[in-house]
Amino acid sequence: MAVTLPSVPSPRFAPEEDAYAAWYGKVLxxxxxxxxPAQLVTGVGFDVLELPSDAGTALLRRPxxxxxxxxxxxxxxxxxxxxxxxxxxxxxxxxxxxxxALDLTALxxxxxxxxxxxxxxxxxxxxxxxxxxxxxxxxxxxxALLPALPGPGRAAGPAHGPDLVRLVxxxxxxxxxxxxxxxxxxxxQPLAFS
Numbered sequence: 001m002a003v004t005l006p007s008v009p010s011p012r013f014a015p016e017e018d019a020y021a022a023w024y025g026k027v028l029x030x031x032x033x034x035x036x037p038a039q040l041v042t043g044v045g046f047d048v049l050e051l052p053s054d055a056g057t058a059l060l061r062r063p064x065x066x067x068x069x070x071x072x073x074x075x076x077x078x079x080x081x082x083x084x085x086x087x088x089x090x091x092x093x094x095x096x097x098x099x100x101a102l103d104l105t106a107l108x109x110x111x112x113x114x115x116x117x118x119x120x121x122x123x124x125x126x127x128x129x130x131x132x133x134x135x136x137x138x139x140x141x142x143x144a145l146l147p148a149l150p151g152p153g154r155a156a157g158p159a160h161g162p163d164l165v166r167l168v169x170x171x172x173x174x175x176x177x178x179x180x181x182x183x184x185x186x187x188x189q190p191l192a193f194s
Contacts, residue, residue: 023118027140032115037132043109045143047085049078051104051171055178060135064170065162067146070116072132077113078171079138081148084108084164091168102175104168 021032024040031041042048046067051059056076060069067079085108092098107113119137147162 020115020118024115028138033112038115039112040115042107042111042113043082045082046079046146047082048107048113049080049104049171050075050107051175052178055174058174058177059171062170064166065147066136066167067162068134068138068142069136070132070134072114078167079146080164081146084148087149088168091165092172095169095172097172100176102172103179104171104175
């Protein structure tokens with residue numbers, strides 16, 4: 001005699017989470033998984049360069065073009081073109097930052113980041129300290145303008161979107177400066193290469 005077990009309903013997002021996941025899926029076409037909080041899948045529409053927020057704040061002050069930028073806790077996330085994560089180590093070596101502890105990482109295929117509340121939509125209830133938020137929110141079609149390596153026959157520049165090499169070079173410099181600043185207990189000292 002077969003025993004029938006009662007079915008257990010699958011977990012549901014809170015109504016706000018459903019709306020957030022729907023916005024990312026319908027408006028941007030991004031893959032959302034898990035939750036709550038919902039997670040954005042990297043390596044499909046975008047990859048992520050992640051660095052300490054003090055270095056990221058300094059990077060945002062530089063005249064370097066970026067795509068959307070989010071912050072969560074003490075980490076800043078810069079969205080870049082898919083496939084960029086695979087290029088990070090090679091770029092750092094080429095830029096002569098190889099072997100330097102920078103605290104600069106990349107998330108590509110198979111990675112996930114916590115989805116910030118969509119632009120213009122408040123976080124549910126009291127937003128917890130360190131919740132993911134957009135500093136430079138994404139817009140529909142923004143993937144075409146994410147920082148990327150210039151392809152064959154394609155020059156870098158405004159007509160082709162931001163240059164990944166310039167972004168990584170500036171990010172590495174700011175990560176190094178922030179690390180040196182933290183080592184001197186917050187006392188900023190002039191750097192030889194400034």
